[in-house]
Amino acid sequence: MQQRIGHILLWLGISVLGASAVGGIALHRGESINALWFIVAAVCVYAIGYRFYSAWVAARILMLDDTRATPAERLNDGRDYLPTNRWVVFGHHFAAIAGPGPLIGPTLAAQFGYLPGTLWILAGSVLGGCVQDMCVLFFSTRRNGRSLGQMARDELGPIGGAAALFATLLIMIILIAVLGLVVVNAMKHSPWATSTVIATIPIAIIVGIYMRYIRPGRVLEGSLLGVILLLLSVGGGGWVDQQPVLRELFNHPGLPLAFGVIGYGFLAAVLPVWLLLAPRDYLSTFMKLGTVLLLAAAIIVLQPEIKMPALTQFTDGSGPIFAGSIFPFVFITIACGAISGFHALIASGTTPKLLSNERDIPMIGYGGMALESFVAVMALIAATVLEPGIYFAINSPAGIVGALPSEAVATITSWGFPVTVEQMDALAKAMGEATLFARTGGAPSLAVGMASIFASAFGEHLLAIWYHFAIMFEAVFILTTLDAGTRVGRFMLQDMLGNLWPKLGRTSWYPSVIFSSALVVAGWGYFLYIGVIDPNGGVNILWPLFGIANQMLAAIALCVCTGILIKSGKLKYVWVTALPLLWLTILTSTAVYEKVASDNPRLGFFAAADDLSQKLASGVLPPEKAAVAPQLIFNQQLDAWLAMLFAALLWIIILDMLRMASRHLRGLPVAESKETPYQQTRLETQQGATA
Amino acid sequence: MQLATARSVCRQLGQALRLKLKQGWSLLRELSGDDAYERYLQHQALHHPDETPLCRHAFFKREQQQKWQGVKRCC
Numbered sequence: 158m159q160q161r162i163g164h165i166l167l168w169l170g171i172s173v174l175g176a177s178a179v180g181g182i183a184l185h186r187g188e189s190i191n192a193l194w195f196i197v198a199a200v201c202v203y204a205i206g207y208r209f210y211s212a213w214v215a216a217r218i219l220m221l222d223d224t225r226a227t228p229a230e231r232l233n234d235g236r237d238y239l240p241t242n243r244w245v246v247f248g249h250h251f252a253a254i255a256g257p258g259p260l261i262g263p264t265l266a267a268q269f270g271y272l273p274g275t276l277w278i279l280a281g282s283v284l285g286g287c288v289q290d291m292c293v294l295f296f297s298t299r300r301n302g303r304s305l306g307q308m309a310r311d312e313l314g315p316i317g318g319a320a321a322l323f324a325t326l327l328i329m330i331i332l333i334a335v336l337g338l339v340v341v342n343a344m345k346h347s348p349w350a351t352s353t354v355i356a357t358i359p360i361a362i363i364v365g366i367y368m369r370y371i372r373p374g375r376v377l378e379g380s381l382l383g384v385i386l387l388l389l390s391v392g393g394g395g396w397v398d399q400q401p402v403l404r405e406l407f408n409h410p411g412l413p414l415a416f417g418v419i420g421y422g423f424l425a426a427v428l429p430v431w432l433l434l435a436p437r438d439y440l441s442t443f444m445k446l447g448t449v450l451l452l453a454a455a456i457i458v459l460q461p462e463i464k465m466p467a468l469t470q471f472t473d474g475s476g477p478i479f480a481g482s483i484f485p486f487v488f489i490t491i492a493c494g495a496i497s498g499f500h501a502l503i504a505s506g507t508t509p510k511l512l513s514n515e516r517d518i519p520m521i522g523y524g525g526m527a528l529e530s531f532v533a534v535m536a537l538i539a540a541t542v543l544e545p546g547i548y549f550a551i552n553s554p555a556g557i558v559g560a561l562p563s564e565a566v567a568t569i570t571s572w573g574f575p576v577t578v579e580q581m582d583a584l585a586k587a588m589g590e591a592t593l594f595a596r597t598g599g600a601p602s603l604a605v606g607m608a609s610i611f612a613s614a615f616g617e618h619l620l621a622i623w624y625h626f627a628i629m630f631e632a633v634f635i636l637t638t639l640d641a642g643t644r645v646g647r648f649m650l651q652d653m654l655g656n657l658w659p660k661l662g663r664t665s666w667y668p669s670v671i672f673s674s675a676l677v678v679a680g681w682g683y684f685l686y687i688g689v690i691d692p693n694g695g696v697n698i699l700w701p702l703f704g705i706a707n708q709m710l711a712a713i714a715l716c717v718c719t720g721i722l723i724k725s726g727k728l729k730y731v732w733v734t735a736l737p738l739l740w741l742t743i744l745t746s747t748a749v750y751e752k753v754a755s756d757n758p759r760l761g762f763f764a765a766a767d768d769l770s771q772k773l774a775s776g777v778l779p780p781e782k783a784a785v786a787p788q789l790i791f792n793q794q795l796d797a798w799l800a801m802l803f804a805a806l807l808w809i810i811i812l813d814m815l816r817m818a819s820r821h822l823r824g825l826p827v828a829e830s831k832e833t834p835y836q837q838t839r840l841e842t843q844q845g846a847t848a
Numbered sequence: 849m850q851l852a853t854a855r856s857v858c859r860q861l862g863q864a865l866r867l868k869l870k871q872g873w874s875l876l877r878e879l880s881g882d883d884a885y886e887r888y889l890q891h892q893a894l895h896h897p898d899e900t901p902l903c904r905h906a907f908f909k910r911e912q913q914q915k916w917q918g919v920k921r922c923c
Contacts, residue, residue, distance in 0.1 A: 492923075
């Protein structure tokens with residue numbers, strides 16, 4: 158009884174604390190607000206969501222059964238299917254879902270002020286993203302770990318399955334292009350950043366050879382060696398930057414760097430995995446976890462002040478970083494920090510094959526996403542601790558604020574965010590960069606934010622080292638996503654091409670490997686190239702397109718979940734997945750509509766194409782812009798058709814699901830739900846048991 | 849008497865700490881896949897005692913090839 162009262166009081170306390178922190182953030186209108194409020198609000202919201210909502214969903218809707226044998230137990234083959242300690246599964250799941258998205262999205266969305274981003278990261282994750290990850294994980298576990306595409310085909314129909322597969326491939330291509338653009342923008346005319354990022358390639362190869370031939374399978378030793386070399390490469394880059402001859406070797410504009418990234422992506426896709434991809438992945442996982450923990454500790458210890466206002470005037474859609482009003486673009490931009498369709502692929506991939514008990518599903522599915530969302534909150538903090546003037550000077554493309562520093566500061570100051578050329582020059586010098594103007598893509602501003610947080614903890618004279626450490630950390634795991642994504646894209650493409658000519662589907666036939674890798678690389682390479690030559694910065698086009706695609710994949714996953722819930726007679730509770738689905742459908746459809754139909758050339762793709770064609774025809778463009786204008790015009794039109802294709806795919810799947818649901822509710826036969834029959838577990842049911 | 853109690857408390861604490869560190873270390877090894885080969889040998893001994901297990905090098909080679917077949921990393 159006493160324990161029960163203590164429990165109630167504890168959760169009452171957490172609720173009150175959480176509510177006051179969220180309320181404080183939302184209603185605060187002062188000069189600055191302490192970052193600790195954000196941490197407190199986030200932790201309380203996740204704790205309440207996990208303790209109550211996920212437990213309720215698990216017990217009432219999914220009806221988890223801890224006496225039921227999981228696929229890992231029934232199909233245990235010691236390889237794919239393997240009952241695993243739940244903390245280990247959590248670690249694998251989190252490492253797989255955590256990518257660069259939650260770092261970049263919130264940084265870009267900070268142009269609306271700190272409030273919209275924060276509220277959506279919190280609400281979107283506990284009510285949407287976490288629920289999606291957990292439900293997909295559950296349904297896949299009950300279906301022997303089947304993939305999202307297979308579940309869509311089994312539960313909705315062949316159209317749903319094909320659409321899900323196709324959507325995934327397209328998202329991958331857009332995602333890799335935008336990530337490549339982020340890395341290129343971080344390396345542009347920065348010998349220090351470029352040499353450090355290039356050094357990560359031989360380092361990964363050394364680690365790969367070490368783990369393959371010198372000490373096979375010694376992952377911890379190899380990773381430790383790699384991390385030490387990576388840290389040295391940050392210092393080494395600083396040394397290169399000091400050498401007058403050497404630094405010119407690494408001092409390049411965007412275009413050659415983009416071709417470098419494209420060439421690298423192709424090599425990484427055709428080289429054996431052990432040489433580059435696998436060791437890079439180990440390093441990136443360790444760097445990511447280490448840096449995220451360091452950032453959390455630094456924010457808690459230092460409690461920096463947030464300088465960005467709660468809301469800026471750019472909520473009306475006139476923002477310099479990307480065009481579009483707060484609805485729907487704050488949701489589209491935050492993307493993975495709140496809800497990410499991509500997670501559904503992981504939650505229906507390896508994770509369900511490792512679960513030793515269904516009881517662990519809320520912790521891994523819901524908890525894993527809550528932690529990912531927490532990373533997004535920290536990225537938002539790192540972006541908003543900067544003076545808003547500096548934040549906009551780094552992130553605004555030259556095409557919007559002006560190419561000359563004096564023009565840029567004048568424009569940004571006129572918005573009410575004072576900044577001076579001297580301030581920016583001093584900052585760039587402290588960070589060891591030639592300039593920080595128009596370094597779009599989010600990585601440099603995140604690195605400046607992280608460097609200032611770290612440096613105030615560990616000494617100001619290390620600013621430049623911390624800045625390049627942050628750039629290296631982002632580049633390492635962006636390039637890992639680029640490698641892994643190109644490879645996955647290649648497999649998917651080979652799978653599809655295999656239907657046309659079976660030989661092309663053989664993943665070990667070298668001509669097919671080269672051909673399909675080249676196709677995938679050409680796909681994202683094209684968007685990367687256009688992003689680099691676009692004077693408005695490319696991010697303005699690519700990030701919203703990626704956000705739309707990722708939210709659409711989430712809607713597809715929720716469609717599958719909703720369909721299964723209806724079929725299994727849980728109509729009463731279907732809102733748990735149907736409401737997030739409805740919201741995402743409204744978001745993506747509105748965003749696509751605006752991107753296609755808006756007559757504002759910064760927002761609408763067709764409007765931009767028309768605007769540029771007119772300028773080209775009337776001869777007002779300077780020669781260097783006129784030369785690339787035809788490509789930009791074609792790209793804008795292509796993007797418009799692509800956005801419409803995304804919306805069409807989504808609506809096809811929704812209508813397919815509704816058709817199935819209405820047949821089921823009218824008592825007509827539908828494809829039977831493929832849940833595997835009950836079998837009792839024989840594993841220890843002790844908490845946290847390792848099988 | 850009191851000294852003896854204090855000493856035994858210290859020893860118990862030390863043991864508990866050592867146990868925790870050991871658990872943490874083995875969790876880290878399992879998380880990173882550092883002990884994958886040892887677990888594979890255990891699995892083989894338990895379920896397929898008649899087969900000769902792969903050598904360390906061959907096992908790691910097979911593991912890695914297989915690990916990178918599907919969607920492993922996200923955005």
